[in-house]
Amino acid sequence: EAQVTQNPRYLITVTGKKLTVTCSQNMNHEYMSWYRQDPGLGLRQIYYSMNVEVTDKGDVPEGYKVSRKEKRNFPLILESPSPNQTSLYFCASSLYSQGVRAEAFFGQGTRLTVV
Amino acid sequence: SQQGEEDPQALSIQEGENATMNCSYKTSINNLQWYRQNSGRGLVHLILIRSNEREKHSGRLRVTLDTSKKSSSLLITASRAADTASYFCATAVYSGNTPLVFGKGTRLSVIA
Numbered sequence: 597e598a599q600v601t602q603n604p605r606y607l608i609t610v611t612g613k614k615l616t617v618t619c620s621q622n623m624n625h626e627y628m629s630w631y632r633q634d635p636g637l638g639l640r641q642i643y644y645s646m647n648v649e650v651t652d653k654g655d656v657p658e659g660y661k662v663s664r665k666e667k668r669n670f671p672l673i674l675e676s677p678s679p680n681q682t683s684l685y686f687c688a689s690s691l692y693s694q695g696v697r698a699e700a701f702f703g704q705g706t707r708l709t710v711v
Numbered sequence: 712s713q714q715g716e717e718d719p720q721a722l723s724i725q726e727g728e729n730a731t732m733n734c735s736y737k738t739s740i741n742n743l744q745w746y747r748q749n750s751g752r753g754l755v756h757l758i759l760i761r762s763n764e765r766e767k768h769s770g771r772l773r774v775t776l777d778t779s780k781k782s783s784s785l786l787i788t789a790s791r792a793a794d795t796a797s798y799f800c801a802t803a804v805y806s807g808n809t810p811l812v813f814g815k816g817t818r819l820s821v822i823a
Binding site for chain 2: 654
């Protein structure tokens with residue numbers, strides 16, 4: 597089954613404690629991205645990757661890191677989480693052909709609370 | 712970099728009625744996509760319409776695109792309680808590195 601898998605689904609952590617949210621897709625998609633969703637602000641892109649070893653900043657990259665060492669995995673790293681990073685996070689992947697984004701497949705989300 | 716803006720922000724209808732949501736965007740696009748999100752869950756792709764298409768159907772969904780007005784609409788016919796969700800439009804532009812940009816969504820409530 598084609599899917600994007602995120603882990604964990606729920607996470608409560610303390611300020612400053614490094615954490616990683618994993619994301620894996622089994623569709624051989626070139627393009628992967630991370631979004632955060634906050635009430636009233638919609639979905640905002642954090643980082644994206646157009647292929648292995650190619651990553652770039654989205655609209656709200658501050659406080660986050662990513663890596664793309666393999667095509668299927670795109671972890672999101674919070675080196676020193678702060679309460680303003682409390683949010684619902686989504687990983688997504690899509691085909692990227694001729695400079696155009698096809699439909700995106702989303703993971704189930706990670707609800708992160710930083711206290 | 713908000714591109715799409717959905718209208719209305721919230722919509723409440725009776726089961727069996729049709730629901731129409733609109734999306735406006737600012738720049739030229741290659742395609743426009745509609746997604747659905749059940750509360751707190753991941754977004755699910757519904758339909759993609761290319762810039763050279765004017766209308767597309769999928770089951771009870773009908774999407775129109777007017778590139779001259781930079782707008783799209785999503786019509787859900789004969790709505791069901793299970794259609795209760797948030798609906799987002801997303802635009803894909805021609806520029807290579809530009810991401811898929813989502814609007815803030817329309818919250819649809821279908822009352823049984």
